[in-house]
Amino acid sequence: MKNVCVFAGSNTGVRKEYATAARDLGRALAGRDLGVVYGGGHVGLMGQLADEALAAGGRVIGVITEALFAKEVGHRGLTELRVVKTMHERKAAMADLSDGFIALPGGFGTLDEFFEAITWAQLGIHRKPCGMLNIAGYFDGLLAFIDHSVAEGFVRREYRDMISISSTPAGLLDALTRHRPPVVEKWITPAQR
Numbered sequence: 001m002k003n004v005c006v007f008a009g010s011n012t013g014v015r016k017e018y019a020t021a022a023r024d025l026g027r028a029l030a031g032r033d034l035g036v037v038y039g040g041g042h043v044g045l046m047g048q049l050a051d052e053a054l055a056a057g058g059r060v061i062g063v064i065t066e067a068l069f070a071k072e073v074g075h076r077g078l079t080e081l082r083v084v085k086t087m088h089e090r091k092a093a094m095a096d097l098s099d100g101f102i103a104l105p106g107g108f109g110t111l112d113e114f115f116e117a118i119t120w121a122q123l124g125i126h127r128k129p130c131g132m133l134n135i136a137g138y139f140d141g142l143l144a145f146i147d148h149s150v151a152e153g154f155v156r157r158e159y160r161d162m163i164s165i166s167s168t169p170a171g172l173l174d175a176l177t178r179h180r181p182p183v184v185e186k187w188i189t190p191a192q193r
Helices: 016-031 046-054 067-068 086-097 108-122 139-152 169-178
Strands: 003-007 035-038 062-063 080-084 101-103 130-133 165-168
Touching: 003 016, 003 086, 003 130, 016 035, 016 046, 035 046, 035 086, 046 062, 062 067, 062 086, 067 080, 080 086, 080 101, 086 108, 101 108, 108 130, 130 169, 139 165, 165 169
Parallel strands: 003 035, 003 101, 035 062, 062 080, 101 130, 130 165
Antiparallel strands: none
């Protein structure tokens, strides 16, 4: 891996642990000489991540839409900032630049981006590792829902297991390094059509 894409909230959330984790992850990525690819903002957990990675000597590439940049949320101190027209272009560029994906706590945008990455892995569009930094149990409810989806026959266990989970940056980065995508022949059998 050379670059890791991090999806993160544009707010810091109510727990100080979230911002601490974003900064810890930024330092951990820089310490392993892994570049950060992210949404390009200077606000919220995104900004905390980028600032800490830069302060630790890391490379940070931001990808932001023209509309968000115009609202002055773009980070102007990055290694590189790419400004694109649409959210679709933004997600595609972030995916192309990255060798793995991490979700920090965040809202709908973070979840949308992460689930697109894991869906693309499920479909074989890429074979890059995907993980969640589960700080203070933030993703526990979501992970329980995914397990419910497995139990109800909508998500295969092999695909659920593609999501690496850790409560520490080091543990998550280690898990992403060990990731081996599953080989699944078919999802829908002829009898299920």
